[in-house]
Amino acid sequence: MNKAIIVTALVAGPVLWGVVAGLSKPAKMRNAFVILGSFFTIIAGLLALKGGRFTFSPGPWEAGLSFALELATILAILGVAIRIRSRPILYLAALQLAVALAGHIIGTGTGGVLEPVFILDALSMVLVLVISLVGPVIVLFAIGYMEQHAHHAPPTAAGERRFFFIMLAFLGAMNGLVLANSLQWLASFWEITTLCSFFLIGYDGTDESRANAQRALLINTFGGLALTVGSFWCITHGTDTLTGLKAAQLVIPMAFLCLAALTKSAQVPFQSWLLGAMVAPTPVSALLHSATMVKAGSYLVLRLAPAFRGTDLMVVLALTGAFTFAAASFLAIVQSNAKKVLAYSTISNLGLIVACAGIDSPLAYAAAVMILIYHAVSKGLLFLCVGTIEQSIGSRDIEDMGGIMYKMPFTTVVALLGMVSMLLPPFGMLLSKWMAIEASINMPVVMFLIVVGSAFSVLFWAKWLGRIQTVSFHPRYTLEPLSPFMRASLFILAVGVLVLGFGSIILYRDILRPMVTGIFQRIPVGVSEWSIFRADSEFAFWPFIVIPGVFLILAIISSLRIRREQVRLPYLAGENVDMKDWSVDGDVLSYSFRTFRDRFEPAWSSSQYMRSSVNEAKIVPWLNMVAFLLILAMFGKIHLL
């Protein structure tokens, strides 16, 4: 297979399909093009998998092209900044432009060393597969979702044509980002994703969404500036590629690139743009959180980390990530807004990836890649479920989600699956958290933060799980009506979660371990670092499958044997409203009790959000402060301050 075709198909393919879809006015035609584009992206991803690893340099003309692209994107950001009248963004973008131009002019050249421009190695392959398999499914979901969304979208909303164009272009840019080895290409794609997210977040055009889009652009432009400064440093020190940077062990640009990655991955203190991004239509959130955007940051850290093993930079990076993990998990406890819980959970998981990259161990590295994969699939699924639920019940508050098991059993079961996969065995998140904890044994503070963060994340998932499956007894359930696109994409992702879940140990043993060994091959790896974790050789994984499996079957049998006569109302000190009322309205009346004057009051207890003892608005500035100090420490450690 020709390398050029694969790279073009992965990067330019989705963008071109997006252009075609964006140009077609009739909705049916546009949908057809979007479907074709999605399938094209999936096929391109599979082709890349089949083609295997390669390095690819198109020719001398690529440098000019990438420089032009970088300048164009920075100019576009400048234009946007002028249009939305935001001085900070304008200054940042102008500075970025100056640095980029300066780098191009005074760059010392690579000294004759030719590094490949695009690399598809194991890590890029994982990312390409995540982007081009999960991403298109979300785009497919968006077709069904946006039809509904159009009914109650504000009049200011940008058209669906632009929406689908940007969604597809986003996938292409992400593919380019993970393939690029040249820093110039990396920076151009980096800025394109920033722009795409800006337009998608501001899609609805309301005041809130515009403000949040602007904040996202500001923070990500700051990250872009850090990236440009990093590549400026590289160019003036004789390399313009990631591989060159790794080989030369340039610590200072590495720190700048990590800073850029932290902003992109919405790590504390840069988390606010991702939280604000939830004003966008749900498929956008799903795309930003699972397959694209935030994964770019963690990808960059993962790409560079093995080369900087043992430096102080990595220690601080691990601390920053672990701190984000614990802090975001903690903040998720006090949220009752489902999308916000998901957003904090994303931030915390990305923090864990960064922490794992910083922990000086191949085991942790494998854990990080594993989290990246599982998080993409599960989180994409969960966002799509929340979107579906929100369109049905008109609320995204977790407390309103009681009883949806009966109203929309399909979505609820799929959402349950997604949540369980973030929490329980045999799904991969647990396995990777376990690996992370065992790998961090030599860094007590990091380990403590990971342990605390895991405990918090159990807490907020358990609360949500408990609420979502609160249900009365119903003899039979009927599937809810759902747009075929939405049902199909939910189904595909659910199957993906299941397959990946049951294959987690195989994935670790047969794919991730060889891959990580390959990445770490030039650095001496102690045998003990792998042998802490004995999951692949001695781990008795089967009790986790067999015993719960057997009991699951028993539970299903015995729950099917339940007869109507065995069903009772909850204990409410005998003051229940009579049984005969509940067949009329199975949800409200039967759980009411009589108060004085025979009034009916619903028996209700909310989940615990600890709002009396935790004030989010007061805590967040302190957390930001600590994280900011950690980042300062990162630059202090490399003697830049």
Added chain:
Amino acid sequence: MKALARSPWICHYNCNSCNGCDIELLACLTPLYDVERFGVINVGNPKHADILVVTGSVNHRNARVLKNIYDQVPKPNVVVALGVCTSSGGIFAGCYNILGGIDKVIPVDVFVVGCPPKPEAMIDGFAKAIGLLDAKAKGLSTPLAEKPRICMVPTVRPEAEAPVSSEKA
């Protein structure tokens, strides 16, 4: 003996009692009487109980509650009625709101008489109830309790209902 008879958990519901029976029932759990010797545990929840212990008489408002709680006791179960109020309404019989004994609402298996019954009498009642539980666990049909013949039914004197104002006049 079936396991059910060896571990009779009781749930106690106070219908309309003056608390005399309730205090005596709690006395059964104290070191002096210690009904836990027979495996009796006082649970607060009908869904875990085997014996429903009821004190007091039934009125219009708590009849519904008593019925609800009885419905929530899983079968096989036994109802023990403590005190004379549960058989006839006791000292409250004849009040405008009293329906009478609890047998008007739920089937009663054992009546324990007294106002209040002594703890020894209650333990005797529990022993009978345990025998009934054993029989029920074996699938035998058990007769409902006969109402005790000793009933405190105060006679309502007509002069008591005479208007007070006429006396003053």
Added chain:
Amino acid sequence: MVDVPQWLIIILALVYAPIIGLFLMGIERKLSARFQGRIGPPLFQPYYDLMKLFSKEALVLNRVQILYAYLHLAFMMVTVVLLVLGQDLLLVLFAHAFSTICLILGGMCVRSPYSRIGSHRKIMQMVAYEPIMILMVIGIYINQGSFMGRDVFLLGKPMLLTLPLIFVAFVVAGMIKLDKSPFDVATSHHAHQELVKGITIEYSGPFLGIIELTFAYEVFVIFGVMACFWTTNLWAGLGLALAGYGTMILVDNLTARLTTNWMVRYMWSIPLVLALSNLIWIYK
């Protein structure tokens, strides 16, 4: 030493663990009664209770709660299996936590306020004791250089000598786990009127039996872990575990139930500091 096949060990463990656990529960009830000046139930009362529960009618609110009762038991069985196979202790801890999470979800999936409040209190209990459990595992790792449970027996000297403070903290955490006063906020095994039995209120008959059976496994697990702090001599290990268990029963009878917030504050201050200082002490 006879080479026993692995499946036999597992079956024996799964059969004998609840029997031992129920026996310990019987001892506890007898002992508590004696502390209170009562004669108390027969020693085999927990067996009768369990057999009775399985013979009763099952009343339910919905079908989901049945699922979680079974999964509660299943994950506890996984814990026992992993423990007797000497597997990774962190994994054992995870399995154990999932068992509790299933119970919590079982309590939350019904529309009963008592049950939901019980569930939330159970979550707070987990928040209170899980860090200590994890610190214990870290302590064992530092002590022996691996996470595998079976390596505890290869150490050649009792763990209690290096991890005494962690043992104390574990006994306190075990009290929460076994719902002993002053920590029995979510549900309790005596004075049942608190929250009308809290988290298990909507279970009855065989499904309550399943939860009781799980509790028996749990007692076995806590008891077994305490015994593992003295591995060089079987009788010393048993004595240690009995001493720890006896302390739990004694404190249970001496104290009253306190609030959830107090529990979390207490656990995150004194036992956590004890465990941490033990870690600092042995940290190389």
